[in-house]
Each structure stands twice: as C-alpha cells, then as structure tokens.
Amino acid sequence: xxxxxxxxxxxxxxxxxxxxxxxxxxxxxxxxxxxxxxxxxxxxxxxxxxxxxxxxxxxxxxxxxxxxxxxxxxxxxxxxxxxxxxxxxxxxxxxxxxxxxxxxxxxxxxxxxxxxxxxxxxxxxxxxxxxxxxxxxxxxxxxxxxxxxxxxxxxxxxxxxxxxxxxxxxxxxxxxxxxxxxxxxxxxxxxxxxxxxxxxxxxxxxxxxxxxxxxxxxxxxxxxx
Numbered sequence: 001x002x003x004x005x006x007x008x009x010x011x012x013x014x015x016x017x018x019x020x021x022x023x024x025x026x027x028x029x030x031x032x033x034x035x036x037x038x039x040x041x042x043x044x045x046x047x048x049x050x051x052x053x054x055x056x057x058x059x060x061x062x063x064x065x066x067x068x069x070x071x072x073x074x075x076x077x078x079x080x081x082x083x084x085x086x087x088x089x090x091x092x093x094x095x096x097x098x099x100x101x102x103x104x105x106x107x108x109x110x111x112x113x114x115x116x117x118x119x120x121x122x123x124x125x126x127x128x129x130x131x132x133x134x135x136x137x138x139x140x141x142x143x144x145x146x147x148x149x150x151x152x153x154x155x156x157x158x159x160x161x162x163x164x165x166x167x168x169x170x171x172x173x174x175x176x177x178x179x180x181x182x183x184x185x186x187x188x189x190x191x192x193x194x195x196x197x198x199x200x201x202x203x204x205x206x207x208x209x210x211x212x213x214x215x216x217x218x219x220x221x222x223x224x225x
Contacts, residue, residue, distance in 0.1 A: 021147040039128040043096030057120035061127035101217040115139040115192030139173035
C-alpha cells in the first residue's frame with residue numbers, strides 16, 4: 001500500500017508545549033496550521049541545513065487541534081539538540097504529512113510492537129480509532145521509558161524492559177512474542193530499531209504469519225540526528 005504525501009511544502013509553525021517524558025525523550029506540541037494527515041504518517045522537521053532534517057511519526061489524531069511528536073534527545077545530534085532548546089512560542093519549520101505506515105484494516109486485530117519512541121504511531125492509531133482491537137507491546141531499556149503507559153493500559157499492554165528493576169518486566173520483545181499466541185487474522189505493525197524489526201519479522205514468519213500481514217516503520221539513531 002502506498003500513500004502519497006498530502007503536502008511537501010514547508011511551513012512555519014510555533015511551539016505550543018514542550019515537555020520531557022523521560023530523561024532523554026521529549027514530547028513536542030506545535031501548531032497544526034491546517035496540515036492534513038492520516039494516523040501513522042510522518043512529518044519532517046527542518047533544521048538550519050537540509051542535512052539536519054529528520055522525520056518523526058505524528059502522535060496526535062487528525063481531529064486534534066495541534067500536532068504532536070515524540071523524539072529522543074541525542075547529545076551529538078544537531079537536530080535533537082536544536083529541538084531540546086525550543087520553548088513555547090518559538091518558530092519551527094515543518095512539512096508533511098507523508099508515509100505509508102497507516103492502518104490497513106480497522107476491523108482486523110492489530111498487534112503493535114514498538115521500541116522506544118517507536119510507540120508514537122500507536123498513540124496516533126489509538127487516539128484516532130478508539131474502537132480498534134489493539135494489543136500493544138512496548139520494548140524499552142529502562143522503566144522510565146514506558147511513557148504513556150497510563151494511556152496504553154486501556155488495551156492489552158505488555159511492557160518489555162530489558163534493564164527493569166521489576167523482574168516481571170525484565171524481558172525482550174521477542175521473549176514476550178514467543179510466550180504468547182495472537183488471533184490468526186492479526187495484523188502486525190512494527191516500529192522501532194532495525195534490529196528489533198528483523199528479529200520480530202523472522203519470529204513471526206517462522207510462526208506462519210503471512211508477510212502481507214506485517215507492516216513496518218524502521219527508526220534509526222545516528223550522530224547528527
């Protein structure tokens with residue numbers, strides 16, 4: 001499934017709110033200025049140079065007044081260093097929306113598997129379609145990174161925290177998947193690091209899940225991000 005960009009023209013927005021959700025992750029809320037999008041789409045935030053531009057999944061729903069993203073601060077990153085310094089009222093250049101990580105079938109059971117800030121599109125799905133048959137698996141390193149847990153817990157929710165202080169949560173996403181079965185007609189949405197996506201896809205395919213029922217949005221982190 002291919003979804004065409006709704007707009008690629010950059011526009012000036014302003015920060016509405018900027019708050020940390022963990023020691024390294026931040027929620028940024030900006031003016032929407034009429035931008036149209038589908039849940040699961042991305043927007044581009046523009047830095048001072050084109051090489052600094054980065055794409056972020058939209059956390060908000062199409063009926064919300066503002067746009068919201070979730071990002072991880074990277075100390076060596078040019079764009080995230082810039083983002084972390086923003087305050088309410090500051091200008092920011094954005095464009096979008098684009099991407100194809102949208103819900104294919106709202107009637108199918110959905111298993112969303114995200115790591116870190118890769119939980120962002122799941123937030124847009126659930127805020128847009130509260131009646132989804134949704135199961136959420138969120139893999140993180142530390143307990144503090146289970147941001148939005150209170151909101152996610154309205155669905156079957158399985159946190160996987162590799163360095164958790166709680167032994168019951170200390171597991172990897174693949175450990176959880178090996179221990180559970182899901183409806184045969186489930187669709188799987190994977191968002192996060194490439195390594196997780198490769199491992200989960202291999203596990204699902206070994207289990208007999210059709211490739212056409214698996215959708216992915218890889219995230220990557222690098223110097224200069």
